[in-house]
Amino acid sequence: MTETHCNQPILLVEDNPVDLDLTIRALKSQKLDNPILTARDGEEALTFIEKWENGEPLPVVILLDLKMPKLNGLEVLKVLKKHPQFKTIPVVVLTTSSESSDVREAYQLGANSYIVKPVDFEKFLEVAKQIDLYWRVLNRPDNV
Amino acid sequence: MENRQTISIRESGQTVKIGSGLKPENVSSLIHKWQYLIDVTAKNADVPSGYLLKLNENSIEVLVKSNSEGNSYEASEDAKLIYRLYSETVIGTQKQLLVPDITKNKVWKENYPDVNINMISYLGLPINWPDGKVFGTVCLLDKKENSYNQNYIDLLNLVKIQIETDLQLLIANMELTEQSKELKQTEKSEFRDISEQKKPAEEQTKSLTLLNNLATQVPGVVYQYRLYPDGRSAFPYSSPGMWDIYEVTPEEVQEDASLVFTRIHPDDYDYIVETITESAKNQTIYESEFRVILPKQGLRWRRSNAKPELLEDGSTLWHGIIIDITDRKKSEEALSHSHELMKYIIDHNQSSVAVLDKSLKYLFISQRYLRDYRVKEKNIIGKHHYEVFPDTPEKWKKVHQKALKGKALRADEDVFYRKDGTFDWTRWECRPWYEADGSIGGIILYLEVISEQKRKEEEIKKLNERLEILIDSVQRLATAQSLEAVQEMVTQSARKLIGADGATLIFRENNNCFYADEDAIQPLWKGNKFHMHSCISGWVMQNKKSVVIEDVFADERIPKDIYNHTFIKSLAMVPVTILEPIGAIGNYWKEKYKPTETELQLLQTLADATARAIENINLYAELEERVKQRTEQLQTVNKELETFTYSVSHDLKAPLRGIVGYSKLLLDDYSDSLNEEAAHFIKTIRSSTLQMNQLIDDLLSYSRLERRQMKQEPIVLKNYVQSIVSSYQEELDNKGMKMEIKIPSVKIITDLTGLSIALRNYIENAIKFSDEQKSPLIKIGYEENPESWLIHVKDNGVGFDMKYHDRIFEIFQRLHLPEDFPGTGIGLAMVTKALQRMGGKAWAESTPGEGSTFFIEIPKNKSI
Structure with missing residues (x-):
């Protein structure tokens, strides 16, 4: 993990408090030092755009739930991936839905990965590891 | 000479x-x-x-x-x-x-x-x-x-x-x-008679003997007959044949011929006397044929020839012979009779027959000939053919000439034109006839007027054509799916059906007649509406019967102002009836025409077929509407179900994750503070929750199966089965299980997802239930039936009681305790569901303790 990345936060968009807590714990268990920012619905997630425009550090990855109050995950994804500046931020859809229509649409809108939330916490840890690996690979110097 | x-x-x-x-x-x-x-x-x-x-x-x-x-x-x-x-x-x-x-x-x-x-x-x-x-x-x-x-x-x-x-x-x-x-004669004529008398008696006797000798050789009689000026007559000489001819002796008539005259048939007597008198008067050769009635021979015919010689005393002396011609006369009579018979036969022949001689003069004709050729003169025998038919065409003259040269000609169908321009269809034959010596004696004409037959043939042909049109129309109407299509078909067919110049289809709309469609040589009233009382179609619908109007301008029911600008002179109209008349079909002619009963029937049949077609379309539309409603209902239900399952998957699982997640954290982070029992409880909570998770997953898969799109793909079965089995290879190896695949290299066409669900479930089951066996063996085999492909997965595991063979394919049905064989009871239900969707079948056979065989049957050529 490079130095620059250590300061960059991870944005977690999740309405369910249990999932939110478990996801944070799973990420922490992977010894990730990156600060974790959270948004509890789609609307709140989009408020980050203004913050980033005002110079706040961009997240290394956005973990996005789909089913949320107000704006859902796909709508958030749509806005993000159309943003000229922030469309390059990697978005990993992390959701309970394994409906193929959701998967298809998420990828069509520009999601970088689609992960179904496992019920088993051990598997959840695995997922966290994957996410870590994922953005590490994604941010290798030759990919910047 | x-x-x-x-x-x-x-x-x-x-x-x-x-x-x-x-x-x-x-x-x-x-x-x-x-x-x-x-x-x-x-x-x-x-x-x-x-x-x-x-x-x-x-x-x-x-x-x-x-x-x-x-x-x-x-x-x-x-x-x-x-x-x-x-x-x-x-x-x-x-x-x-x-x-x-x-x-x-x-x-x-x-x-x-x-x-x-x-x-x-x-x-x-x-x-x-x-x-x-x-x-x-x-x-x-x-x-x-x-x-x-x-x-x-x-x-x-x-x-x-x-x-x-x-x-x-x-x-x-x-x-x-x-x-x-x-x-x-020139020197001593006046003495001739005397000089003959002076001939020596001896010489005379000699000459008479010679004459007699000669005469006996002649059939009949050789005679001299002398008619005296005073009217007496005698046979001075007659040969012995006199007896055969008259049954008198030469001596009896030597001086007086009257005995001979008593033998003459009374009817011929005058004729004989006349003939003799004439021969005497003109000194011409005497010739006669006459009858005699003889005491022994009865009625006989005789012929006499003699040369007269005028004697000095004014007598006439004939030298002649008389012969028996009875036989000839009989055969002549017979011939005459056969001639009469032939005349009679031909006269009464039922077809036209004419027999002509070499110069084309009529010899015999049948009465029918006179009728067929419309000859007014009754007696044309002896007249020349061209005199009777002065305008005989060249074509026929050639035919006659050919026949006279020995060529027989015929035609089965030929048009015969008359002077008045009418014509008849005829079948004729013209052939020569022959004299006894083989020469051509003339020609025979046979003629049959087949106009009536021809007309009937044409009529049948026409009717057949129309029936074909009708059948075709009825067939097409039966499959018509829109009113527009029916209208077009009906007007076109109606016009063609009886060769009209126009056809219309009219529908009743309340009290109006609506001219929905037409097919005509000139536009009529398509799109117009007329009141029921001012329109003939209204009359047809109200009276529920067809109408034929030969002259539209002479019929009160016709509104003249509406027809004035049209081509119509005649019309026919039939009602279209479903319980009550709902419309009418009209046919129109520009020339006066009166359709026949048959034609009207054809039109009515078309109208009936039209009624059925419209009825069908109404039903069809009704059905379609119902299907549409049902579909909409179903779509709503489906949507709800989708939302429901989505919620289930998302919301039901979230709490599970909490339970599982925190139990894990509890175990990991607080294991020191938990005694053994507490740790066991937490583990149980966790495994129960995981099982519930599995149940939800399976349930979702099951419901998803129902909504899944089917896709037919060709695959090489063996390769496909091997690829599925390979994903279990590790598990099989770990458990020491053997797997045999016996599938020939065949290609099948099927829905891959469905097949995969079925195969995986069967394989997983086989693995699960063979676990405890000593030497577990799973066999996958294949069979081809005429209508289907059959795949089976056979194990030597625990098996099941056949009385449950149906139940195991139902959802949530389990035969074993979860601690013996874990599972949700959804797997085989999914197989059943998948194969139902593929049009196939799933079933199992088993003997407890010996193993089970699970079957998949996939239909061939199943279009889904």
């Missing part, structure tokens, strides 16, 4: 009478001589027959025939014909004719097919008068093939020379006699 031609020689031939001045003994002795010559020649040549034939004006007569044994040719008419043909050839060519075998001679055989082939060979030579004119022929005939060697030919030539020499002498003798008689 005219007198030569008057020589007549009887066919029976021994003796002869007499040209004027030619003494009979001259000819008689010649015939004897020639008879001898012919006999000798035939005998020497060893043939059955020899003949001397004489050419007369219209016939060839047998002058002499050999008396040799086996000469049997005289009887047959055919035989006469052929030796005439032979001798005609000899006369015509004036050459020797040798026919060794007529049957081997193509020309003779084909030209004279009726020959009596017994007359096989012929050798003949011409005989001529001294001045070169034809006398006749001399010939030899044989019943077998005969080439007549040169000796016989020489012999016959000698006979020819002899006969011609004799003729020369005869002529010379005759001329001499004639000259001396003329001399006598």
Whole structure:
């Protein structure tokens, strides 16, 4: 993990408090030092755009739930991936839905990965590891 | 030399009478001589027959025939014909004719097919008068093939020379006699009678004897008949044949002929007297044919010929003969009867028949002929064909000419045009008919007027065509799915069906008649509406019956102002009825026309089919509407179900994750603070929750299966099964299980996802239930049926009781405790569901303790 990345936060968009807590714990268990920012619905997630425009550090990855109050995950994804500046931020859809229509649409809108939330916490840890690996690979110097 | 031609020689031939001045003994002795010559020649040549034939004006007569044994040719008419043909050839060519075998001679055989082939060979030579004119022929005939060697030919030539020499002498003798008689007549005519009386009695007796001798050889009687000026008559001389002819003796009538007259048939008596008187008055040859009634013979026919001679006392003396012609008369009567019979038969023939002679004059006709040709004159017999039909076309004249040349012509169907421009269909034949001698005697015309038959044929043909149109229309109407299609079809078919100039389809709309569609030579009222009371279609619908109007402008029901600008002169209209009339079909003609009953029926049938079609379309529309409603309902339900399952998957699982997650954290982070029992409880909570998670997952898969899109793909079955099995290979190896795949290299077409679900479930089951076995073995096999592909997965695991074989395929049905064999009871239900969707079938067979076999049956050519 490079130095620059250590300061960059991870944005977690999740309405369910249990999932939110478990996801944070799973990420922490992977010894990730990156600060974790959270948004509890789609609307709140989009408020980050203004913050980033005002110079706040961009997240290394956005973990996005789909089913949320107000704006859902796909709508958030749509806005993000159309943003000229922030469309390059990697978005990993992390959701309970394994409906193929959701998967298809998420990828069509520009999601970088689609992960179904496992019920088993051990598997959840695995997922966290994957996410870590994922953005590490994604941010290798030759990919910047 | 005219007198030569008057020589007549009887066919029976021994003796002869007499040209004027030619003494009979001259000819008689010649015939004897020639008879001898012919006999000798035939005998020497060893043939059955020899003949001397004489050419007369219209016939060839047998002058002499050999008396040799086996000469049997005289009887047959055919035989006469052929030796005439032979001798005609000899006369015509004036050459020797040798026919060794007529049957081997193509020309003779084909030209004279009726020959009596017994007359096989012929050798003949011409005989001529001294001045070169034809006398006749001399010939030899044989019943077998005969080439007549040169000796016989020489012999016959000698006979020819002899006969011609004799003729020369005869002529010379005759001329001499004639000259001396003329001399006598000019010098001593007034004494003639006296000089005859002065002839020595001896000489007279001698001459009479000779005459008698000669006369006995003649059939019939040779006589002299004298009619005195006072009306008396007598037969001064008559030969003994007088008895045969009149049954009187020469003596009885020598002085008075009246006895003879008593024998004459009363009806012929006057005729005889008249004829005699006329011959006497004009000194012309006496000729008569008459009947006698004889005491012994009864009614007989006689023919008499005699030459009159006017005597000095005014008497007339006839020299003549009378012969019996009864046989000839009978055959003439028979002939006349057969002629009458033929006339009768033809007259009453049911077809047109005309028999014409060579010059195309009518001989016989049937009454039907007069009718068919519409001949007004009743008697056209004897008239020329072209006189009866002055405008006979060239074509027919040619036909007649060809027939007269021997060619029979016919036509099965031909148009016969009449003067008035009408025509008839005829079937005719024109062929020659033949005379007895084989020459063409004229032609026969057969005619049959087949117009009626032809008309019926045409009618049937037309009806068939119309029925075809009708059937086609009815068929197409039956499958029509829109009112527009029906309208178009109906108007087109209605017009075609009975060849109208226009057709309309009218629908009732409340109190209006709506002209929905039309097919016509000119626009009518398409799109217009008329009130029921001002429109003929309204009348048809209200009265529920069809209508035919021959003249629209003469019918009160027709609104003239509406029809004024149209082409319509006549119309026919039929109602279209579903329970009540809902419309009408109209047909229109620009010329006056009255459709037949059949045509109206055709139109009504079309109207009925139209009614059914419209009924169907209404039903169809109703059905479609219902299907649409149902579909909408279903879609709503589906949508709800989707939302439901989505919620289940998302919201039901979230709490599970909390339970599982925090139990794990509890175990990991607080294991020191938990005693063993507490740790066990937490583990149990966790595993129960995981099981619940599995249940939710399976349930979701099951529900998803229902909504899944099917996709048919061809695969190589063996490869596909192997690829699925390979994902279990590690597990199989770990558990020490063997897997056998026995599938031939076949390609099948199926829904891959469905097949995969079924195979995976079966394999997983087999693994699960074989776990405890000593040497677990799973076999995957294949079978092909005519209609389907069959795949089975067989294990040697625990098996199950067959009484549960149905239940295991139902959802949530389990046969085992979860701690023995874990599972949600959804797997086989998914297989069933998947195969139901594929149109196939899933089932199992088992023996507890020995293992189970699970089957998948996939139908071939199942389009889903």
